[in-house]
Each structure stands twice: as C-alpha cells, then as structure tokens.
Amino acid sequence: MSSTKTLTMAEVAKHNTESDCYLVINGNAYDVTKFLDNHPGGQEIIVELAGTDATDAFADIGHSLEAQQDLENYLVGPVSDAPKKGKKAAAAPTQVPIRDNATQPFNPMLVVIPLVAIMAIAVAYFYK
Numbered sequence: 378m379s380s381t382k383t384l385t386m387a388e389v390a391k392h393n394t395e396s397d398c399y400l401v402i403n404g405n406a407y408d409v410t411k412f413l414d415n416h417p418g419g420q421e422i423i424v425e426l427a428g429t430d431a432t433d434a435f436a437d438i439g440h441s442l443e444a445q446q447d448l449e450n451y452l453v454g455p456v457s458d459a460p461k462k463g464k465k466a467a468a469a470p471t472q473v474p475i476r477d478n479a480t481q482p483f484n485p486m487l488v489v490i491p492l493v494a495i496m497a498i499a500v501a502y503f504y505k
C-alpha cells in the first residue's frame with residue numbers, strides 16, 4: 378500500500394467507529410481500525426478520538442519513536458484542511474532547560490594555575 382489519497386476533515390469524520398476508525402495526526406489521516414486491538418494504550422482511548430484530529434493527544438502521551446514510525450503502516454493520505462499545529466509550538470518555550478548550578482561550565486582557574494606552575498618550573502630551571 379504505497380499509494381495515498383488526499384482527504385478532508387469531513388471525510389475523515391465519517392470514519393468514527395470501532396469498525397471504521399480514522400485518526401488525523403500531524404496533517405495525515407491514518408486508518409487505525411486494524412490496530413485498535415493491538416494498541417498498548419487500549420482501543421477505547423483511540424475510538425474516543427475516531428474521525429478527529431488526534432495530534433495533540435498522540436503527542437501528549439509522549440509516544441516512542443517506534444510508535445511514531447508505526448503510524449506509517451496505517452497511512453491513508455494527507456488531509457487538506459487538517460488543523461495547523463501552531464499551539465504546541467507556542468507552548469514549547471515554557472520548557473526551560475534546567476541548569477545545574479553546582480557544575481560550572483568552565484573554570485578559567487583550571488587553566489591559569491597549571492600554566493603559572495609550568496612557567497614557575499621553567500623559570501626555576503632556566504635560572505638554576
């Protein structure tokens with residue numbers, strides 16, 4: 378199954394049951410009907426979102442890379458009017474990287490002290 382077809386959200390919305398279940402994730406429609414029984418998170422959670430855009434739900438779980446790659450097995454095609462996901466991108470900066478103040482990135486004294494020591498030894502050697 379390498380051929381894909383472009384859908385609309387209205388078309389995807391028709392596939393909203395347990396026996397005919399599409400999801401939209403990141404602008405693509407996926408037919409996950411056959412996957413429902415195998416979903417490690419349970420089928421109910423997916424059926425609840427059947428026929429809708431599940432991008433945020435899918436991302437919020439923090440699905441593994443394997444799960445993200447698995448998606449491709451169920452691809453139907455791109456959705457022309459899928460919601461644009463600016464929301465997540467705007468929220469991202471709230472995740473400020475944690476800085477560990479105990480470990481300084483670079484201490485110049487670590488270079489200066491050995492350098493002075495080497496120079497002192499060199500001078501002592503030279504003038505002995």
Ligand code: HEM
Pocket residue numbers: 400407409412416417418419422423426431434435438439440441442443444445447448451
């Ligand atoms: C076709 C779409 C999906 C695929 C291929 C998929 C795949 C997977 C896989 C492989 C796992 C096991 C953990 C991992 O590898 O990340 C998982 C767990 C889970 N998924 Fe999905 N998933 C899909 C859609 C969804 C959706 C739309 C939801 C809705 C919120 C969802 C909720 C969960 C939950 C709650 C777990 C359990 C997490 C845990 O117990 O730690 N999944 N999914």
